[in-house]
Amino acid sequence: MDVINFFPPHQGVSLRDLAHEIGATLEDDANGDRVIHSISPVARAGEGQICYLLSRKHKADLEHCAASALICEPSVRSVVPDHIPVLIAKSPAGAFARAGALLHPKAMRPLQVTATSGISSAAYVDPSAKLEADVTVEPMAVIGAGAEIGSGSYIGPGAIIGADVRIGRNCSIAGGASVLAALIGNSVIIHNGARIGQDGFGYAPGPAGMLKLVQVGRVILQDHVEIGANTTIDRGAMDDTVVGEGSKIDNQVQIAHNVRIGRHCAIASGVGIAGSTKIGDGVQIGGATGINGHIVIGDGVTIAGMSGVVSSIPPGSRVGGIPARPLPALLRDFADIMARADERRKKKGDGNE
Template sequence: MPDASFFPRGDGLTVSDIVALTGAELGASTAPGIRLTGIGPLDRAGPEDLSFFDSPRYATQLPETRAGCVVVARKHVALVPKGLPHLVAANASVVFAAVGRRLFPAALVPAAVSAGVGVSPRAEVDPTAQIEEDVTIEAFAVVGRGVKIGRGTIVSHGAVIAAGCMIGRDCRIGAQVVVSNALLGNRVILHPGVKIGQDGFGYVPGRAGLDKVVQIGRVIIQDDVEIGANATIDRGAIRDTVIGEGTKIDNQVQIGHNVAVGRHSVIVAQVGISGSTTVGDGVMIGGQTGVNGHVTIGDGAQLAALSGVAGDVPKGARWGGIPARPVREWLREVRFLTDLAKKGRSPRNERDD
């Protein structure tokens, strides 16, 4: 079967190049001149690929791997078979990621679908829009009145940039993205299907039913933010919704109106954050977590997947469960309930009716 990768290999790196790049240590009997042009998992890597090993659960794959070299976590060096070329690092994943970025720079940001730079004749760009040089606007994209788009940005097929929005430099606006009521910084990546700046969910009971609350705020997305496919970020009601510098948001995340997310936080798939919540710097929120409105999650806090956050989370805390509470407390309760359930079992109550 031919190589089906969409990211072609280049000249590659030698093992000594990787040592210089990452600070990893040369393993015993490993030749520094080994040249690697790709990356892969232990069970699929070939002689020109770098792989990595940082979990004992994959120890059985080490003797069988065909990888040209393997980055190994220092604590697992004893598991490396004799003769397997390897590098030793405190954090194997960090080294592996750094090499991947160097070998495949084209995979770092989405590329334009069509060849060439400039505005497609099939795009609709308002004459009042201000477009800097080296901007690509692909077919069927729509750019509204007064929009400003910075140098090096790509606006993909079918994307809509509504009136008055500002897009910084070197951004990537994916296919079918809609941006309204928003200001984006530099190097922002919006993957296909992202929706930014629609009105938030706000209603009050009225005499005839539910009366809509107007949402007149904006969305502010700072530099180096990346937002995954089909995520949605509502504009503010009477203040702005803000996503801080360097924050990474996974696919299918919903962020409500007036939410403020700090810098360099990570929000994983299918998280829902209700309105007027404050998320600090360096926060990590696991997948499918739900966060109540008007709460504060402190800097550096970590929330386990499938958590339900009903109240404020202290700075640096590690919480999980529903309702979310300190991880040790949560796990202790789970163990207690499991043991209690086991004690209550009998042939009679275990029997199917």
Template sequence: MDNHRFFPPHEGISLSDLSDLCGAELADPSLSARKVTGVASLTRAGEGEVTFASSGRSAPDLEKTRAAAVFVTDKLAARVPDGVAALVVAAPQSAFARAIAALVPSSVKPMRLTGETAVSEAAHVDATARLEDGVIVEAFAVVGAGAEIGAGTVISSGAAIGTGTRIGRNCHVGHGATVQHALIGNNVVIHPGARIGQDGFGYVPGPRGLDKIPQIGRVIIQDHVEIGAGTAIDRGALDDTVIGEGTKIDNLVQIAHNVRVGRYCVLVSQVGIAGSATLGDGVMIGGAAGINGHVTIGDGAQIAALSGVAGDVPPGVRWGGQPARPMRGFLLDAAAANARAFGRKTTKKGGEDR
């Protein structure tokens, strides 16, 4: 990597400390004092950098790496070149993620621009707002009347916090984000440009066209949630829109009014969830999938990218397609459609009849 870095190198962590931090075993204890100062990909890592290899497909690159150290599984440890420290661990990528957080701590949350350590003179904080000690409000941010913000929270430049909104401790609201009609827990990260708590899309046909249905609910976001850039979460119509603890939401996701998302869910970019849908705990939805309104997706279900969910999904299943259905059926149908497109016949079991 070139010398122009937005994330400068760390002063250094010994391999002994790094292995303890990441739950890895250092294959050669004589290298325990070696320090690493940065991270890089397997093919680009060099002196002072740590990387990872997690599968046999990485073996050719692993054998050529020039990294100072590499997280590997026990099966790959023998492929680590001489002079490179092997950090043996069951899940190399997870260990590597912990290493990044330790070596590049500024990458964990959205970056601050102004360097303020309190409330900027160039910010507007209403006199009735209540901020605990240690809150940072950067220049050109706005905090509305009656808002409450907990200690350690950062409101970035250009962000707007609406009247009466409550934000917990150690949160981060990114540049230009808006948060209104919302109750936010602790340790929540909201990335730049996210829109939280605007009114949902509600209209009813009337004699003069479409009459707007006022949206008077709230958004409730529980602890340790992360919300990506440009994502929109509408407030409820009468009830609340709820995002459960530990859920991670990618950029450019749309969550409509009254949606309830469970704990530790993962929603990938461009997912759209229509009003009053309910997601259980641990649900994973691939990119650009669409979820119909008023449906229920059970705990632990997985929805493939580009799918359209039209009805309820049982717990623990893997579904895909348009409309979404059990993955095996979807794959068989896709294989049959592909065969028809190329003029081939398929057996009833989905195999090709040549």
């Protein structure tokens, strides 16, 4: 049976050139002419493929490795078999990421559905919209009145770009996504089914029931932001909802109105951020975390997955748990709970004797 490869191998790059491109050091230049075509996990890597090793605990995977090259840091070099050429890097994961982008550029953006570029005859583009050269619009996409889209950008099938939306250059808006009341920077990726710029969740309770509060703000996504599939980012009520430059947001994340997220943050799947919370630069938030509204998360904070954040967190903190607290305190609480449980088991065992 033929194997369908959605991301075919690269035509080939020499190991010497690859090392230069990814900022790694080729240990033996005699191997520099080896040709690399694709990436692979260590355990099943073969000829023409490159892999990477993060730690000694994966040493067993090397038993069946026949890669043409392996990336690692100096501390684990000794476990790599002599027959595998080695590229030394201070950050193997970063070097491997750059190698993957070079060898499989097609996989770095949402996949184009049709084979042709340009504006599909099955798409609707309002006559007042302005599209620069080299924009691709797939079938059934809708571009609203007054919208502007920069060169090199891609609009997937069934995507909706609302009236007066601005999208920068080299962006990808995948199939089924909707972008309304938003200003999008350059090199932004929005994956399938994401919802950008819809109403924030605002109501005023009263005797007559829940009165809807008007939401007249915008969403601003700065350059190099990536938004995962089925993530929602509500527009601001009277101010803007902002995601800072270089931040990466996973699938199925909810970002409420007026939230401000700093630069180069990473937010994993299932996170919910309530309205008007401010998140600093370089913050990392683990999956399924809930964050209260109207609080401040300082620069460089790390929040463990499945945490409940109810109050502001100082810069540089590492927290977790429900409610979220400093990790040392959380670990002490866990240790105390385990000790008490063990004590109860012992007492129960003594009573049965």
